[in-house]
Amino acid sequence: MASNRGLLGVVVGETKPHRFRFLASRAVSMGEYVTVESPEGRLLGLAEDTATRSVLLDKISNFESAIEAKRVATKNVRDKSYLASVKVVGTLDGLRGGQVTLPSLPPEPGSEVFEAGSDEISGVFDRMERRWAQVGGLLRNPEVRVSVDIDKVASRHLAILSVTGGGKSNLLALMTKKVAELGGTMVVFDYHGEYSGLSIPRAVHADAKINPRYVNSDQLADLMEVRENAEVQRTVLLKAFTDDVKTAKEFWKSLLASIATVGENEKDSRKAATRLQDIVKVAMRRMKTVIDPDVGEVLDQLKASKVNILNMLEFTERQANAAISYYLAEILEDRKRAMHGAEEQRVRFTAPIICAIEEAHAFIPSEGDADTKYIASKVAREGRKFGMALVVVSQRPRRVDQDVLSQMGSFAIMKLTNPEDQAHIREASEAISEDLLQNLPSLNVGEAVLLGEWVNIPAVVKIDHVAEKKTGADISATSLWAAEGKMSQVAVESTKSSMVLE
Amino acid sequence: MIETLEYAVDNRELILSAIKPEEHESIIKRAKDTWVEFEPEASEERRLVGIDSSWNSIPYQGFYIYAVDAVAVLGNGKYLVKPSFEVGLGTLAVRSGEDYFSSPELALESKGMEYEFEQAKSCLGSADCVLVDGSILARYYDRKQHKEGSFYDRAKELMAQEGLLYVSKKSYSNAALHGTLGDMFYYNRMSFDPGFSSPHIDRTGVSVSYVRLARDSPCIRIEVPGRVGSSDIQRIMSLLKGSSVDGYPYVLRLAHESGKISHDEMLSLANLLGLEAELGGRQVLGE
Ligand SMILES: Nc1ncnc2c1ncn2[C@@H]1O[C@H](COP(=O)(O)OP(=O)(O)OP(=O)(O)O)[C@@H](O)[C@H]1O
Ligand SMILES: [Mg+2]
Numbered sequence: 211m212a213s214n215r216g217l218l219g220v221v222v223g224e225t226k227p228h229r230f231r232f233l234a235s236r237a238v239s240m241g242e243y244v245t246v247e248s249p250e251g252r253l254l255g256l257a258e259d260t261a262t263r264s265v266l267l268d269k270i271s272n273f274e275s276a277i278e279a280k281r282v283a284t285k286n287v288r289d290k291s292y293l294a295s296v297k298v299v300g301t302l303d304g305l306r307g308g309q310v311t312l313p314s315l316p317p318e319p320g321s322e323v324f325e326a327g328s329d330e331i332s333g334v335f336d337r338m339e340r341r342w343a344q345v346g347g348l349l350r351n352p353e354v355r356v357s358v359d360i361d362k363v364a365s366r367h368l369a370i371l372s373v374t375g376g377g378k379s380n381l382l383a384l385m386t387k388k389v390a391e392l393g394g395t396m397v398v399f400d401y402h403g404e405y406s407g408l409s410i411p412r413a414v415h416a417d418a419k420i421n422p423r424y425v426n427s428d429q430l431a432d433l434m435e436v437r438e439n440a441e442v443q444r445t446v447l448l449k450a451f452t453d454d455v456k457t458a459k460e461f462w463k464s465l466l467a468s469i470a471t472v473g474e475n476e477k478d479s480r481k482a483a484t485r486l487q488d489i490v491k492v493a494m495r496r497m498k499t500v501i502d503p504d505v506g507e508v509l510d511q512l513k514a515s516k517v518n519i520l521n522m523l524e525f526t527e528r529q530a531n532a533a534i535s536y537y538l539a540e541i542l543e544d545r546k547r548a549m550h551g552a553e554e555q556r557v558r559f560t561a562p563i564i565c566a567i568e569e570a571h572a573f574i575p576s577e578g579d580a581d582t583k584y585i586a587s588k589v590a591r592e593g594r595k596f597g598m599a600l601v602v603v604s605q606r607p608r609r610v611d612q613d614v615l616s617q618m619g620s621f622a623i624m625k626l627t628n629p630e631d632q633a634h635i636r637e638a639s640e641a642i643s644e645d646l647l648q649n650l651p652s653l654n655v656g657e658a659v660l661l662g663e664w665v666n667i668p669a670v671v672k673i674d675h676v677a678e679k680k681t682g683a684d685i686s687a688t689s690l691w692a693a694e695g696k697m698s699q700v701a702v703e704s705t706k707s708s709m710v711l712e
Numbered sequence: 713m714i715e716t717l718e719y720a721v722d723n724r725e726l727i728l729s730a731i732k733p734e735e736h737e738s739i740i741k742r743a744k745d746t747w748v749e750f751e752p753e754a755s756e757e758r759r760l761v762g763i764d765s766s767w768n769s770i771p772y773q774g775f776y777i778y779a780v781d782a783v784a785v786l787g788n789g790k791y792l793v794k795p796s797f798e799v800g801l802g803t804l805a806v807r808s809g810e811d812y813f814s815s816p817e818l819a820l821e822s823k824g825m826e827y828e829f830e831q832a833k834s835c836l837g838s839a840d841c842v843l844v845d846g847s848i849l850a851r852y853y854d855r856k857q858h859k860e861g862s863f864y865d866r867a868k869e870l871m872a873q874e875g876l877l878y879v880s881k882k883s884y885s886n887a888a889l890h891g892t893l894g895d896m897f898y899y900n901r902m903s904f905d906p907g908f909s910s911p912h913i914d915r916t917g918v919s920v921s922y923v924r925l926a927r928d929s930p931c932i933r934i935e936v937p938g939r940v941g942s943s944d945i946q947r948i949m950s951l952l953k954g955s956s957v958d959g960y961p962y963v964l965r966l967a968h969e970s971g972k973i974s975h976d977e978m979l980s981l982a983n984l985l986g987l988e989a990e991l992g993g994r995q996v997l998g999e
Contacts, residue, residue: 270958274928286788287790
C-alpha cells in the first residue's frame with residue numbers, strides 16, 4: 211500500500227521496534243505523525259524530538275565567522291541536516307481497526323519515511339463509539355479530530371498538568387461539557403470561582419457549604435480556622451461539640467453555651483474557651499456563607515446526571531481542604547452503598563461520578579498531611595471499584611503527591627518548563643518518554659500531549675477552546691486602569707459641571 | 713614516554729631555543745617589508761571548485777588494503793565531476809633510485825595526487841577557479857628527492873595551467889624569509905590585518921604568496937602557476953573573499969569533508985572484501 215505522498219526522509223542509525231530516527235528533507239515539528247515501511251507492514255510514529263544542524267555552523271565560534279559561514283552554507287544543499295526521533299505507536303492497519311499492535315521487528319535503516327496523511331490517520335484518532343468524545347485536533351494536522359475515552363476517565367482517573375495559564379481549566383471545562391452531553395455526573399471543586407460563568411446545559415451552580423452538624427470536631431476546628439497547634443482550644447471544642455449541640459435547633463447558640471460550660475468546669479481551659487468563643491463568633495459572622503447549620507446534607511447539594519460546579523471562592527485554603535475531603539468522603543460512601551445494592555432511596559448517585567480538584571498541589575500535597583490527601587488517595591486507589599474517579603489539576607506537578615499521581619490512568623500534559631515537574635511526572639507514569647518531556651516547554655497555550663488509557667496512542671493536540679467559560683483569562687491591568695481612569699475623569703467632569711450649575 | 717616529559721620540563725628553554733628568538737625580530741621586520749595591506753572586496757559570485765584527496769589503509773600480514781579518493785566539490789555541496797578513486801591490495805612500495813622500500817604514506821599520497829590531477833584537469837574550463845588543497849611545490853620537491861614515478865611530469869603539466877590555485881592552511885617552507893621556522897609562522901605574527909606577501913617566484917616558475925583574507929583570520933599559502941604580480945594576487949583574494957569562512961575557502965572545507973576516508977570506513981571495506989578474519993596491524997602489534 212504505497213503512498214503517493216512526497217518522501218519525507220530516510221531511517222538512519224540503530225533502530226528499535228518502538229523507536230527510530232530519520233534524516234528529513236525539511237525541519238520536522240515535534241508532534242508530527244509519520245509512517246514508515248517495516249517488515250510487519252506500515253507503522254505509525256510520532257516525532258517526539260527533532261533537531262536541525264548545519265555542519266559548518268556547528269564548528270563556528272565567533273560572530274564574524276558566523277556571518278561568513280551563514281552566507282556560504284545557505285548555498286550548500288548538504289550543509290543542513292534535519293534529524294527527528296520517532297516513537298512507534300503501532301501498526302497502521304491495527305490502529306485503523308482500533309487495535310494497538312506494536313511491531314516485533316524494527317524498521318530497517320534506509321526505510322523511507324512519509325508524512326502521515328490526514329485521511330490515513332483520522333480513523334486512528336477520531337473514534338465513533340459513544341464513549342469517545344472529541345477534545346481537539348492534532349496539533350500538526352488540525353483537520354484530524356482527536357477523541358478521548360470518557361469511560362477510561364470515569365474509571366481510571368485523569369491528571370491535567372501545565373504551567374499556570376497553560377490551558378488546564380479550559381480543558382477541564384471542556385471535559386465538563388463532554389460529560390454533560392453524555393448525561394454524566396461530575397463535581398468540580400471550584401476553588402477560584404472561575405467556573406461560575408460556565409454556561410452549559412446540565413451545569414448546576416451552587417455555593418459549596420458545609421453543615422457543621424455533620425462534621426467532626428477537628429474538621430469544624432479547621433473550618434473555623436482554629437490554629438493547627440492550638441491544642442487546648444481544639445480539646446475544648448472536642449468536649450463542647452456534643453451530640454446535643456449537633457442536633458440543637460439553634461446550633462451556634464448551643465455551641466457557645468457548651469463551650470462556656472467546658473470553660474467553667476475546667477480551670478485550665480478557661481482562657482482557651484474564651485478564645486474559642488471569640489473564634490466561633492467570628493465564624494458565625496464572617497463565614498456564614500461557608501459554614502451553615504441550616505443547609506442540608508452534602509449529598510443533597512449535589513445532583514445526579516449534572517455537572518455540579520461547587521463555588522468555593524469564599525473558602526480559605528484550610529476550609530476548602532476540610533470541605534473537599536468531606537464532600538469526597540460522602541460521595542465515596544454513597545458510591546459504596548450503591549455498588550453494594552442499597553435501596554434506591556438511600557443512594558444519591560446510582561451511576562459513576564467524576565470529581566475534579568483544581569489546585570491539587572494544595573489539597574493533595576506531596577509533603578504534609580491534608581484531609582483531602584487522605585481521602586483522595588483512597589479514591590485514587592479504590593475509586594475504580596466503586597465508579598468514582600478523580601480529575602487532578604495542577605500547575606505544580608512536583609508538589610502533588612506521587613502516590614495519587616501514579617494512580618492516574620490518563621494524562622493531559624501541557625506546557626511545562628520546570629525540570630523537577632517533568633521528572634516527577636516521569637516517575638508517576640512510564641507512558642511519557644524523555645524525548646517528549648524535553649519538548650514540553652515548546653508547547654503553547656491550549657496545546658497538550660494526551661497519554662495513557664483515555665487515548666489509543668499518544669496524541670499531541672490543540673485542545674478546543676470553550677467559549678462558554680468566561681472567567682480565567684489573564685486580566686489586562688493596563689487596559690483596566692485606562693478604563694478606570696476614564697471613568698474617574700467622567701466623575702470629575704460631572705462634579706465640575708454641577709458646580710457651575712450651582 | 714614519561715622520561716621525555718621529564719626531560720621537557722627540565723630543558724624547556726633549550727628546546728624552545730630552536731625558535732631562535734634572537735633572529736625573530738629581524739625576520740618579522742623582513743616579513744613586514746614584503747607585506748602589502750589589502751582589504752579585498754568580495755567580487756561577484758564566481759564558480760569555485762575545491763579539490764582534495766584522502767587515503768587510508770589497513771595493514772595485514774604481507775600486504776595492505778587501501779583506498780584513495782579524490783573529489784571536486786562546488787559551493788553547493790555537489791560534485792563537479794565524478795570522483796576519482798582506487799581501492800586495492802598491495803605492498804605499497806616506493807622506488808628510491810634502484811631500491812624499493814615500503815612506504816604506504818608516500819605511495820598513497822602519490823596516488824591521491826594523481827587523482828587530484830585528474831580531477832583538476834577535468835574541472836579546468838568548467839569553473840572560474842579550481843582550488844586544490846595543499847602545496848604543489850612541497851609535493852614536487854618531496855617526490856623529486858625520492859625520484860618517485862611519473863609524478864613530476866604531471867606536476868609540471870599542471871604548474872603551467874591557468875585558473876588553478878593551490879591553497880594550504882599549513883606550510884613549513886621557509887623559502888621566502890629563510891627563518892628557522894616556516895614563513896607561515898612569521899606572517900601569522902606580524903599583522904592581523906588583511907593583506908598578502910608580495911609573490912615570491914619559485915625556480916620552477918610557481919608564484920607563492922601568503923594571504924590573509926579577513927581581519928584576524930589565519931594566513932593561507934597560495935601557489936599560482938606561472939609568474940604573477942601583486943595585482944593578480946589581489947584579484948585572487950577578491951575571488952576567494954566572498955566564499956570563505958575564517959579566511960579559508962569553503963569549497964576546500966567541503967572537499968575535505970566529502971573525500972575523507974575514516975578508519976571505520978576502512979573496516980567496513982575490509983569487511984566487505986571478507987578480510988576481517990585476517991590479523992589486522994593492531995593485533996599484530998598486540999594493541
Ligand atoms: N485550547 C485553547 N484555545 C484557545 N485559548 C485557550 C485554550 N486553552 C486556554 N486558552 C486561554 O488561555 C488562557 C488561560 O487558560 P486557562 O485558564 O485554562 O489556563 P490554566 O492552565 O487553567 O491557568 P491557571 O494555572 O492560572 O489555572 C485563557 O484565556 C483561556 O481562554
Ligand atoms: Mg486554571
